[in-house]
Amino acid sequence: MRRLVLAFALACAVVYAVPAAATQQPSSIPVPTDFQPEGIAIGTGDTFYVSSLRGGDIYRGDLSTGEGSVLVDVSGRFAAGIRVDEARKLLFVAGGPGGHVYVYDTRDGSEVADIAVGPASAFTNDVALTGDAAYFTDTFAPAIYKLPYGKGDFGTPSTITVTGPAAFSEPGTFGLNGIDATNDGRTLIVNHTHLGMIALVDPTTGVSTEIPVGGDGLVPGTLDGLQLEGRTVYVVQNFANSIAVVDLAADLSSGVTVKTITTPLFRVPATAALHGSTIAAINARFDLGFPPPFGPGAPPGTEFDVVLVHK
Numbered sequence: 001m002r003r004l005v006l007a008f009a010l011a012c013a014v015v016y017a018v019p020a021a022a023t024q025q026p027s028s029i030p031v032p033t034d035f036q037p038e039g040i041a042i043g044t045g046d047t048f049y050v051s052s053l054r055g056g057d058i059y060r061g062d063l064s065t066g067e068g069s070v071l072v073d074v075s076g077r078f079a080a081g082i083r084v085d086e087a088r089k090l091l092f093v094a095g096g097p098g099g100h101v102y103v104y105d106t107r108d109g110s111e112v113a114d115i116a117v118g119p120a121s122a123f124t125n126d127v128a129l130t131g132d133a134a135y136f137t138d139t140f141a142p143a144i145y146k147l148p149y150g151k152g153d154f155g156t157p158s159t160i161t162v163t164g165p166a167a168f169s170e171p172g173t174f175g176l177n178g179i180d181a182t183n184d185g186r187t188l189i190v191n192h193t194h195l196g197m198i199a200l201v202d203p204t205t206g207v208s209t210e211i212p213v214g215g216d217g218l219v220p221g222t223l224d225g226l227q228l229e230g231r232t233v234y235v236v237q238n239f240a241n242s243i244a245v246v247d248l249a250a251d252l253s254s255g256v257t258v259k260t261i262t263t264p265l266f267r268v269p270a271t272a273a274l275h276g277s278t279i280a281a282i283n284a285r286f287d288l289g290f291p292p293p294f295g296p297g298a299p300p301g302t303e304f305d306v307v308l309v310h311k
Helices: 002-022
Strands: 027-031 037-042 047-052 058-062 068-072 082-085 090-094 100-105 111-116 123-129 133-138 143-148 158-161 176-181 188-192 197-201 208-211 213-215 223-229 232-237 242-248 255-261 269-275 278-283 304-310
Touching: 027 058, 037 090, 037 278, 047 082, 082 123, 090 123, 090 133, 100 123, 133 176, 143 176, 176 223, 176 232, 188 223, 197 223, 232 269
Parallel strands: 037 082, 037 269, 123 176, 213 255, 223 269
Antiparallel strands: 027 304, 037 047, 047 058, 058 068, 082 090, 090 100, 100 111, 123 133, 133 143, 143 158, 176 188, 188 197, 197 208, 223 232, 232 242, 242 255, 269 278, 278 304
């Protein structure tokens, strides 16, 4: 009897251990060749969206099946950071150079709005959504652009001039990049690529406050996409091929890098989206060449993919 009990216990251990280990293995989902992606967002269920810096297209796929197709087929545009308001079926896209943002219907990809939120010199890079507004970073100026919106209606855009440490801007360097908002929408959190810094920004005054990060810290010059979940910040570090996981203090005044997620599958990830216990990161492969307006982009025939890693 003791042998039967022991055998049964060992069998159960094997059964339960294998799935737990399997969830830790990274995997990837291909997106179209030559797509030159930059932004990624999660919609309803396992649906994900990826933006293209080359042409402005939006690809929609399924994380569970790996299948997908181009949802928005346009030309002459850029598409950088993206966010989904699934309740209103809206996809917000930072349009890069020119200060434009685009809004599409997630059901059929039709254009809902094309709005200039900043000047022609602006570079709208990433976007955060609150209950009543969309906020866009400008990577080459100390500015965040606010686009009010309600039930399908868009208000007049306004410029939030950022002051304090996150306002640093120097020609030839990347400044404000990733952005998110606290659950109550009262505070924005941003990262600064060149400085390797994360900071809080008051959306009313524009005043920024640096969040000092202990532990392994962050890698200056690599900070790209950013996601906030509760008091945990996930910072994509593109050329460092990693995602830094930063736990913040209760008052958000400081943080500690508690983990750095890496995998050989990362090939210069630009942004990431959270989906339960999984992080979906899009490989931008900037090491092969920055796309227009910065350069020619990756060589023809370059493959791109979404990498799935466990938190």
